Amino acid sequence: MAKQRILIFSGGHLGPWALNEIEPGDFLLGVERGALYLIYHGFQPDFAMGDFDSVTPQEQILIKQGSKQFWSCDPVDKNETDTELAFTWALDQNPQEILLLGVLGSRLDHSLANVHLLVKGIAAGIPCRIVDEKNQVQLLNDTLHMQKSRFPQISLLPLTPEVQGVTLSGFQYPLDNVTLALGQSLGISNILLGANGTIRITSGLLLAIQSSD
Known part of the structure; x- marks a missing residue:
């Protein structure tokens, strides 16, 4: 992968503001319903990943067909959330920057866990931001x-x-x-x-x- 930004679209709160963050050349990583959101709005995920337990079988087929790359994991036999798996993969690509979108939502535990992911970004020396409609978070x-x-x-x-x-x-x-x-x-x-x-x-x-x- 060329040195570029990776935008992670996860399954939390998303809206037009998230699509406005996309710039030419960005790598779009869709997680679960985040991949579906991109596809529904005319964007092809470069990579879709997750256990896909939050989508229907028909929606999973749509995600698989509508993404350049697709990877599915077991929903039980894993120790990380889907967002953490995607974030770890993104860090391994050594991108210019990682933007996390749709990682804040009604589940406070998931939201806090996703904020804590920024610690891994600091350790890797890669600039990371969480963005939603009302907030931007950096560490x-x-x-x-x-x-x-x-x-x-x-x-x-x-x-x-x-x-x-x-x-x-x-x-x-x-x-x-x-x-x-x-x-x-x-x-x-x-x-x-x-x-x-x-x-x-x-x-x-x-x-x-x-x-x-």
């Missing part, structure tokens, strides 16, 4: 440059017990070498003053969540 362990987007609110939440050396520039509420502890709300609801801003930390893992009301 950093050093520096993150942010640009003004359709998500004006920016919140910072530790994913480790402490995140040290948090320094913000270009934000309405700046921080200088602050320690954020798990359970604190100090990093909630900031905004960029201009077009760009920078978040720097010296240790720990910090979630940067951009949101719109």
Whole structure:
């Protein structure tokens, strides 16, 4: 695979906003109903994978026929969710970036597990983002440059017990070498003053969540 972005379409909440994220040259990886969503909207998944226990036999045939590659696994004899299997496969391709779409939904356990997948992206050194209609989620362990987007609110939440050396520039509420502890709300609801801003930390893992009301 050429160095390109991989967009993972999973079976959570999806909408036109997700299709708007597709750019020419992107590799489209459909997971379960995410593959079906792409096909129903005129996109051919480059790869469809999962155990397909959330689709009917007829829908599975449609996915298999409508995808360039297809892989099905046993729904019982596995230790990972379908989204984690797809994400691990995507990391192995060493892409330019991974975008996770449809990985947030009504199941809080699945949503949190998918946010935690970003830790594997950090370990692999591959930029990863979770995007849905109202949020964009990134994880950093050093520096993150942010640009003004359709998500004006920016919140910072530790994913480790402490995140040290948090320094913000270009934000309405700046921080200088602050320690954020798990359970604190100090990093909630900031905004960029201009077009760009920078978040720097010296240790720990910090979630940067951009949101719109």
